[in-house]
Amino acid sequence: MEICTLKKRKDFIRAAEKGQKVCTHSVLVQAAPNKSAEDLSTYTGFTTTKKLGKANVRNRARRRLRAIVRDVFPQFALEGYTYVLIGRFITAECPYAMLRKDTIYALKKLHKLLNAPDKGSENEVAVPPADCQH
RNA sequence: ACAGGCAGCCGGAUAGCUGCGCCUAGGAAAGUAAGAUCCAUAGGUGAGGAAAGUCCGGGCUUCAAGGGAACAAGGCACCAGAUAACGUCUGGCUGGAGCAAUCCAAGUGACAGUGCCACAGAAAACAUACCGCCUGAUAACAUCUGUCAUCAGGUAAGGUUGAAAAGGCGGGGUAAGAGCCCACCGCGGAUGGAGCAAUUCGUUCGGCAAGGUAAACCAUGCCCGAAGCAAGACCAAGUUAGGAGAGCUUUGCAAAAAGUUAUACGGAGGGUUCCCACUCUACUCCAGAGGUAGGUCGCGCCGAGCUGUUUAGCGAUAAACAGCCAAGAUGAAUAGCUAUCGCCUGCUUUUGGCAGGUACAAAACCCGGCUUAUAGGCUGCCUGAUUUU
RNA sequence: GGAUGAGUGGCAGAGAGGCUGAAUGCGCGCGACUCGAAAUCGUGUAUACGGGGAGACCCGUAUCGGGGGUUCAAAUCCCUCCUCAUCCG
Numbered sequence: 001m002e003i004c005t006l007k008k009r010k011d012f013i014r015a016a017e018k019g020q021k022v023c024t025h026s027v028l029v030q031a032a033p034n035k036s037a038e039d040l041s042t043y044t045g046f047t048t049t050k051k052l053g054k055a056n057v058r059n060r061a062r063r064r065l066r067a068i069v070r071d072v073f074p075q076f077a078l079e080g081y082t083y084v085l086i087g088r089f090i091t092a093e094c095p096y097a098m099l100r101k102d103t104i105y106a107l108k109k110l111h112k113l114l115n116a117p118d119k120g121s122e123n124e125v126a127v128p129p130a131d132c133q134h
Numbered sequence: 135a136c137a138g139g140c141a142g143c144c145g146g147a148u149a150g151c152u153g154c155g156c157c158u159a160g161g162a163a164a165g166u167a168a169g170a171u172c173c174a175u176a177g178g179u180g181a182g183g184a185a186a187g188u189c190c191g192g193g194c195u196u197c198a199a200g201g202g203a204a205c206a207a208g209g210c211a212c213c214a215g216a217u218a219a220c221g222u223c224u225g226g227c228u229g230g231a232g233c234a235a236u237c238c239a240a241g242u243g244a245c246a247g248u249g250c251c252a253c254a255g256a257a258a259a260c261a262u263a264c265c266g267c268c269u270g271a272u273a274a275c276a277u278c279u280g281u282c283a284u285c286a287g288g289u290a291a292g293g294u295u296g297a298a299a300a301g302g303c304g305g306g307g308u309a310a311g312a313g314c315c316c317a318c319c320g321c322g323g324a325u326g327g328a329g330c331a332a333u334u335c336g337u338u339c340g341g342c343a344a345g346g347u348a349a350a351c352c353a354u355g356c357c358c359g360a361a362g363c364a365a366g367a368c369c370a371a372g373u374u375a376g377g378a379g380a381g382c383u384u385u386g387c388a389a390a391a392a393g394u395u396a397u398a399c400g401g402a403g404g405g406u407u408c409c410c411a412c413u414c415u416a417c418u419c420c421a422g423a424g425g426u427a428g429g430u431c432g433c434g435c436c437g438a439g440c441u442g443u444u445u446a447g448c449g450a451u452a453a454a455c456a457g458c459c460a461a462g463a464u465g466a467a468u469a470g471c472u473a474u475c476g477c478c479u480g481c482u483u484u485u486g487g488c489a490g491g492u493a494c495a496a497a498a499c500c501c502g503g504c505u506u507a508u509a510g511g512c513u514g515c516c517u518g519a520u521u522u523u
Numbered sequence: 524g525g526a527u528g529a530g531u532g533g534c535a536g537a538g539a540g541g542c543u544g545a546a547u548g549c550g551c552g553c554g555a556c557u558c559g560a561a562a563u564c565g566u567g568u569a570u571a572c573g574g575g576g577a578g579a580c581c582c583g584u585a586u587c588g589g590g591g592g593u594u595c596a597a598a599u600c601c602c603u604c605c606u607c608a609u610c611c612g
Contacts, residue, residue, distance in 0.1 A: 007465050008427055045465075055186090056496050063154095063469045070153065071470075096470065 006045030006082070015045065015084045020113045024102035026094050027065065028086040031110045042077050044069050048087040061087035064096070068103050076107045081114075083107075 006012060019032025034043065046065050048058040065085045077083065091099070 005465075009465080010427070012465085047465090054495070056494095059496070060469085062465095063467095067153080067470050 004041055004043050006043055006084070011043070011082065012045055012047065012084060015082050019082070019084075020110055022106040022109045022113075024106055026088060026090055026099045026102045027068075027106065028088060029103065029106040029110060030084040030086070031107075031114060032082050033114070034080050034082055042073065042079055043082040044073070045082070045084040046087075047084060048091075052087055052089060052092070057092050058087070061091040064091060064099065068099055072100060072103050072107070076104055078111060 006015075015030050015032045019030050021028060021030045023029075034041075046062050048061045048065075050058075052058050052061055065087060069085070073083075085103075
């Protein structure tokens, strides 16, 4: 499987608008199908905003995300999809095992949502009542 | 020992596995608009003292290129030196802080001119007379060294206000007072010695000259063209509509029309203005179209370069010699895991063990500074009042 | 990466050395009008520390993004740091 990195702003926006997202404590993952169905390679992008900290903190967060992708994606990611990983406040400092676990969880959940787009919307509506306890 | 001051340095170390950027060499395939690209290949190399803030000064690039001058705006400001340059650095002077080592200072000019100094206070810049003090006159009371009121004058000692009130202190002097006079200190002029100079040490004269503010305008001296690597150069693909002005050619008596930007007398344009000399462009201005998902260079093997030694100098620094070539990305390379050791804190306990921590922060064209952030540690020199042994 | 501009009560926004703790508007609190509300009118409204008072409240000091300087005196002038916003081929 080939893993390429996103380099254009347009691609990042497309993944955010057309895809699904899952948020964990250590990382936020967005995913969307590729533009053309024939394109079977996997694209990944990394975003670390100024909110995270100064330049060296952002760099470390991005490098850890890149390491996670090398470690996890060959096993868990699907072909023909675009993923965007966004760093959160603890990304640069949390234990590696936690970051790995969160990413795998996020990927699995995303694939559920993407494979059943019609049902996915129903699930989102169905979830809130579980939180409300009378 | 303790406390303090100054100068300089370090910014965790080692090993293993997986993985990344760039360079060189080698190999492979494909021919692209231009540029490319790929590899279980090999070797090399890969973030700081502040890489930061962008506060100064340069290199470099564009404005066609070069020289000179001026206005405006801005900057700097004790003296001498260092430097490519600086608002930086070094040495000194003056003033201030400290027992001292040492540290701090935008440190020119307020007799060129203008402005401002609220409130309070009698008076705030041509000083002034509110209270007070003193003298005289008049009236009253008292009764003879008086008291009080009013008027006229003298006064800058004392009081009040304020950030600031016209040299300070002591003595003489006087009706009361006053640099009115004298000594010392301060201040100003002249002059001699030391020093490149800022300045300093004397000598002598003057009775004293009239506040503060220039980080208010300003004056004096010196500096300064503007914009910035998203500067800019080249390559590739694609799109578009003209109008006004200027020059030239042709037709025409002229008005005007058509064509054109080859030649260049004049004219125009090429950095705010002006001048000089030389030169360039055919166009200049307005409007319109496309594009802002292209590529290469600029961009780091040669520099105000780095390291070391010697010499000159108090020093900043300079010169000579020897050695070295050390990131170059562009949604942007250093990460993940493991082991051992170092340092710090806490607990338990004294062979040690356990837990946690190990700063500030990462190149983006490149240098010289300044400023700000910074765990912990090392080295050298110096000082100590009434610290301790 | 580079270049500009701004920061003042809860919000917007004047003030550009002294009478400004701070104009003006919005908001908020209290009161009046009303049966009640709106509108209108009146009045008040920043924070911290210290002191006084039985209490309502009063007095003093400091604060105009933070720190330092010039000045008798700074929101205002100068230096420096922080934060926010805008622009670039």
